[in-house]
Structure formats: C-alpha cells, structure tokens
Amino acid sequence: MKTFKWAVITSLLLALVSIVPGHSSAKFQFSDISPSKEYYEQVHYIAELKIVNEADKFNPGDKLKRAHVAKMLVLASNNQNFSAPDMHFKDLKSGTEQYDFASKAVALGFLQKQPDGSFKPNEYIKREEMGYALSKAFKLSEEISVEKPLMLRDMKSHEYAKEINGLYYAGVTQGDAGNFLPNDYLTRSQFALFVARALNDTYKLPVKLPEQTSRTYFAKVVTGGDVLNVRHLPAVTGNVIHKLNDGEIVEVIGQSGDWLVVLVDGKNGYIHGKYTKEVTVDTPSDGDVAIDTPEEEPEVDEPVIEEPEVTEPEEEVDNTPSLSGLVGKVTASSLNIRKTPSTSAAIIGKLSAGQKVEVLSLNGYWAKIKTSSGTGYIHKNYLKLTNQTGNPLKGRIIVIDAGHGGKDPGASSNKLTESTVTLNVAKRVEAKLKKAGAQVLMSRSNNTYLTLEQRTDFAKKNFAETFVSIHVNAAGSTAAKGTEVYYDSSTNPNASESKQLANKIHNSILKGANMVDRGVRDQRFYVIRNNNVAAVLVELGFITNSDDFKKLSSDQYAEIYAEAIYQGLVQYYSAN
Structure with missing residues (x-):
C-alpha cells in the first residue's frame, strides 16, 4: 500500500x-x-x-x-x-x-x-x-x-x-x-x-459504494399511470436516460439510498424506489435454447454464445488428451448428444437427468463421451464430473472468488475489512485445491477491484465447473452471528447441484469452526444467479459480532474456514 x-x-x-x-x-x-x-x-x-x-x-x-x-x-x-x-x-x-x-x-x-x-x-x-x-x-x-x-x-x-x-x-x-x-x-x-x-x-475511512453485492430481483413500476424517469445519478438532478411506463418490470441490481440501480437496455440507471414493487418473474435458464415440443420435455443444449469454434463442423477435431476413469452425471432434464462439438451439428441422441456417461476427453465447454454407437459430444455445464479413482478434485476446474477488494473493502470492524478476510481464506483454499490436483482459478489474488460481472465472466471464460464466492457478513445488531451459504434457483440452470454444494460446505464450516447455523438459503445474489454451473456464496460469519470477529480476524480460523470449504468440495465431488 x-x-x-x-x-x-x-x-x-x-x-x-x-x-x-x-x-x-x-x-x-x-x-x-x-x-x-x-x-x-x-x-x-x-x-x-x-x-x-x-x-x-x-x-x-x-x-x-x-x-x-x-x-x-x-x-x-x-x-x-x-x-x-x-x-x-x-x-x-x-x-x-x-x-x-x-x-x-x-x-x-x-x-x-x-x-x-x-x-x-x-x-x-x-x-x-x-x-x-x-x-x-x-x-x-x-x-x-x-x-x-x-x-x-x-x-x-x-x-x-x-x-x-x-x-x-x-x-x-x-x-x-x-x-x-x-x-x-x-x-x-x-x-x-x-x-x-x-x-x-x-x-482513511472505508468507502461505502452503492450497494452492488446484494441480491438482484425484479421490480414493477407502480406510478398510477405516470411514466417513471430513469436517471444517470441517484438524484432528481440526474439526467433522464430512459423512461419506464407504469407496469413495466425491470431488474434491480443494487441500491443507493432511496434510489434503485436498475438494468435498462443493458445499462445501469437509477429510479426512485418509492414507485416500485418487488415481483416474481420466471426467467428461462441461459442453457434452455432447444425448441419445446408437445411430446417431450424441454431440452438443454449448449448456449450459442459459449460455443467453441469448429472450422469443419462435420469432422471430429479433438486433440485433447484422453481421460481415464472420468464419469459425468447429467444434471439437466434432457441433454442433446451432438455428432461433433458444435451447436449446429446433428443431434445423435439424448440423455436424461441422472444418467451417467463415460467421458473420454474435455475441450473447453465440450465433453466427448462414449455412446452405444461410438462417440458424441455434450455440453459440459450440464454434467457433474466425478473421478472414479484418485482424488475426487483432480482435474476439476474450480473458481474461488474472494469477495470485494480494492476500492470496495466490504464490511469492516476495528480496522479489519471483509476484503482482507476473504482473500486470506481464499488463498488458503487455493493452496489446498492445487495440492489435490484441481485446476483452481482465483478471481482475484490481491487487493484489486472487480465488478460482479467481471467475476462471473471470468468463470465462464475459463470453463469453470464450480464457483465458490467467499464473503463476510455484517448487521446493525451485534447479536447477529453465524454462518450461512447461498445458492440460486431463479436463473442458474444448475440450482440443484448448487444447493448440494452449499449444503456440503455449510455443514463442513459449522462442524470445523463451531459456528452458529444460519442455514442454507436460496437467494438471488448476482455472482451465483448469473453463473451456469454449481455456484455458491459463503458468508463465513458476522464481522460485527464479537465472537465471530475473533474467528474472522484469526489466521488459525482462516485455516479452519479454508479446510472446511475444501472438505465441502471434496464431499460434493465424492457424492454420486
């Protein structure tokens, strides 16, 4: 510094x-x-x-x-x-x-x-x-x-x-x-x-940025017939960049005082929260792109925006090393098998939820599998990959996301910041995962600032298979204490897998660090709802509680938290 x-x-x-x-x-x-x-x-x-x-x-x-x-x-x-x-x-x-x-x-x-x-x-x-x-x-x-x-x-x-x-x-x-x-x-x-x-x-005082790490949700404009201005600043003096009609629904990604940060046409703007009402909106998953038919359930196919480029789609091109003893369990209700690794390739079969296949090789988002008639390709996002021999974490691509950082220190107490605690724990998790042979990726390895979007983009760019975001809680009451772990079922297509991972990590932390149990919760936090793999957000404890603070500020407990997260991942990948 x-x-x-x-x-x-x-x-x-x-x-x-x-x-x-x-x-x-x-x-x-x-x-x-x-x-x-x-x-x-x-x-x-x-x-x-x-x-x-x-x-x-x-x-x-x-x-x-x-x-x-x-x-x-x-x-x-x-x-x-x-x-x-x-x-x-x-x-x-x-x-x-x-x-x-x-x-x-x-x-x-x-x-x-x-x-x-x-x-x-x-x-x-x-x-x-x-x-x-x-x-x-x-x-x-x-x-x-x-x-x-x-x-x-x-x-x-x-x-x-x-x-x-x-x-x-x-x-x-x-x-x-x-x-x-x-x-x-x-x-x-x-x-x-x-x-x-x-x-x-x-x-220096900790800088309180507009709330950007809270859950995201949808809000309905309620003005009694009038239009609602979307401004570039959280004030009536801000320039009007858009107008919303009464009854329109927008996604809320943060808050600044009485003003809500909303996404309009892909850009951020501010509306006054007084004229909104939270609503529930059913949103299709990113991977649900196949056409529904009356005779069969919706299929899950490979997202087009994440499609690996193949110069000759009718010919198999796979220079990746073969794998031994890797099995994939289908996590989608219906998953297409393609002839070649391309969304435009012919569909040669389908897999159902829970079905297991032998994985021959991996290339980006594509998994080459063994079929009854030879080989085919399926999208890796909808497979839970498990090793049949050796360490269950070997070869798994796991993103560890240390919350906050840089100009966003997060919650703080007695000069201890959330960003410091999360990075300390994250680095210890990283070391344990690497020792186990995992391909561990850190969203940040130092005190740098990343937007929420950069964190999820990082996971997708690196073909992540699981995503663990580490945070520290805070409350107005010093009595609030304990650990809670979140997953998202609103848009994440791997909600069931996320919940399983959340339970494994949560129980491991409770046992290892002797924390108060605040439960596993379904919530729309940005980094887990905008992921398409098993993704969880871990709140280790409350920095505002004296008992939790002692643990959060201790290197001994940083090691205990890290071991608990590591063991939770081991247990998740060990389960069939």
Whole structure:
C-alpha cells in the first residue's frame, strides 16, 4: 500500500519512522487533547510533519480560519517552495508569513482572492470552501457518475459537488448522516482529521459504494399511470436516460439510498424506489435454447454464445488428451448428444437427468463421451464430473472468488475489512485445491477491484465447473452471528447441484469452526444467479459480532474456514 501521496521533505522522514498507526509516538503531546479523542493520533501525526506548529495547546474546538487552511494545505501538499507570482491583498502585507502562504494557496488554486481584493485571513472558513481547497490540494475531484454517484445528498446541486464527491471516494469524509453540511463552519480538529486521511491511507475511512453485492430481483413500476424517469445519478438532478411506463418490470441490481440501480437496455440507471414493487418473474435458464415440443420435455443444449469454434463442423477435431476413469452425471432434464462439438451439428441422441456417461476427453465447454454407437459430444455445464479413482478434485476446474477488494473493502470492524478476510481464506483454499490436483482459478489474488460481472465472466471464460464466492457478513445488531451459504434457483440452470454444494460446505464450516447455523438459503445474489454451473456464496460469519470477529480476524480460523470449504468440495465431488 502506498502510504503517502506526496513526497515529504527529507528532514521529516526520520520523524515518521517511529509513527505506528494506533499508537502515536510523538515526542510531545498537546495539553488540551487527551488520547481518548478520536482525532488524537491524527493531530499529532500532522504535527510531526510540521503541518501545524508544536505548542502547548492545539485548541481543537476553535473554528478554522482561512489563513490556517492556506498554510496547512501548502505544507501538506509539499508546496512550501513553490514560487508564487507577486499578488496584492489589501489586508495582507507583502513579506509576512500570512502573505506568503496566502499567495501560494491562491496561485495554486486552493483558495480564491475575495472580489474586493482582500484575502480575509482571519475569516472563519465553511466546510464547502474547505472541501474545495482540500480537493484541489490533493487532486481528489471526482466526476459524478453511475459508478461513483454523489452519496452526500445536500451537495447534489452545489457548485463544488464533484470536489466533495472526490473527498468521499478518497475516504476523507462521509459527511454527517448522508449530508456534507457545506454551510457549517469547520473546527481545527475536524480539519486535522481530513488532512491526515488525505495524506495517509492508514487513516482513511472505508468507502461505502452503492450497494452492488446484494441480491438482484425484479421490480414493477407502480406510478398510477405516470411514466417513471430513469436517471444517470441517484438524484432528481440526474439526467433522464430512459423512461419506464407504469407496469413495466425491470431488474434491480443494487441500491443507493432511496434510489434503485436498475438494468435498462443493458445499462445501469437509477429510479426512485418509492414507485416500485418487488415481483416474481420466471426467467428461462441461459442453457434452455432447444425448441419445446408437445411430446417431450424441454431440452438443454449448449448456449450459442459459449460455443467453441469448429472450422469443419462435420469432422471430429479433438486433440485433447484422453481421460481415464472420468464419469459425468447429467444434471439437466434432457441433454442433446451432438455428432461433433458444435451447436449446429446433428443431434445423435439424448440423455436424461441422472444418467451417467463415460467421458473420454474435455475441450473447453465440450465433453466427448462414449455412446452405444461410438462417440458424441455434450455440453459440459450440464454434467457433474466425478473421478472414479484418485482424488475426487483432480482435474476439476474450480473458481474461488474472494469477495470485494480494492476500492470496495466490504464490511469492516476495528480496522479489519471483509476484503482482507476473504482473500486470506481464499488463498488458503487455493493452496489446498492445487495440492489435490484441481485446476483452481482465483478471481482475484490481491487487493484489486472487480465488478460482479467481471467475476462471473471470468468463470465462464475459463470453463469453470464450480464457483465458490467467499464473503463476510455484517448487521446493525451485534447479536447477529453465524454462518450461512447461498445458492440460486431463479436463473442458474444448475440450482440443484448448487444447493448440494452449499449444503456440503455449510455443514463442513459449522462442524470445523463451531459456528452458529444460519442455514442454507436460496437467494438471488448476482455472482451465483448469473453463473451456469454449481455456484455458491459463503458468508463465513458476522464481522460485527464479537465472537465471530475473533474467528474472522484469526489466521488459525482462516485455516479452519479454508479446510472446511475444501472438505465441502471434496464431499460434493465424492457424492454420486
């Protein structure tokens, strides 16, 4: 992690070496700030950097003046040697310290000269002007977009909206109950917190992104006959990008306050939740593309979008090594057998749910199987592949998805983030699976950000056979605790297999980690409902519960969780 955004002058480096987050080792202490104050460490941190003067008192509750902001931001951004052009302020004398820092702050664009030619160094500064100055000093301005909507409601029509938006997504401020309070005055302690967060990642606040990991569902527009605007931002000031008629149904993939994130024509937009009602919609599975006939059940065939390219569809081309002792059990009600690995190839037979076949080789999504009349090809997604000898996981393509990451830390408590816990456990699962001979694929192996779509696309691109997403729970009540595992039956064509896998992993975690049983649940989480193989989402425990937190923050239990997930996969692949 890069700790500093700007180089700090050489004379300060030695002073920084002894600073340990959570335990300030400043050589002095302001007499009017006790260690119990939330800003204690940050104030002494910026004092160590000489951004504020070491003195007997800091006066944390005093209102901040424009002269203070000018000096502190010039120093914090390492611009003390910046050569500012000569300026005339009618209330500042050239050659003074206040003039020097004021002229630099104005020339750098942090603060503005007053219309009457004054600087007003002793005027108290409001949060709006401070926010603008801080954003400019640390280059934190952030355009308001669907990906980074304005989360502070009272800034939606403000001239500094994008600057304050930048502070929010940089972890500098979360405002007060969803508002920034631009016209309030700022105290010295508040500004110290902001500057420390801008300088050092240790002090940053976790960024709360619009909800994108919750279940997805369908909502019906209920307006009493009026049209409903779809906007590009979660606010009435957002541009209208589409209109929905009363009674129309849309898919909801997230939420930002009272606004719902919906998919319209393949793009994200926002509608106000007040004018919607959740509904149940039957959606055909991605693989159900064969034509129904009155005489037979719907067939499951290979999805066209995932069809391997074959230059000569009438001729078998298979250079993959043959397999020994691999059996596939059909998981669809009816599965076509093709002459060659192509959706346009002739159908030479059909298989029924539960039927087992000998698998001769695998090539991408295609499984070459032995039939009574020779060989044929079927789509691998609708087979549960089991080894008849050796480790049941050998050769299986398993995606381990560590939830959250990067700019999305997930739930947090006592400086422990969900993204850290999930990656720790995921890497341990990876090691165990590799040792067993599985082809294990990690959606992320470091602290990077991935969208939900990127995670499911990754699984499909790599011909995954199972998908396990690892998460940590959180709740408003500290009493909530325990493990729960989810599968999806709304659109995932392998819902039955997903449920079996969920039960195996769930029971293994309960036994291994002695967790409270919160059950196996059917829910429309994005990464499992948009998968077409056995896919589960594991909630290890509640980071907001003291008992679960002790386990989630422990490497010993990270190993126990990983072993439990591994054993759950072993049990799933061992079952016929």
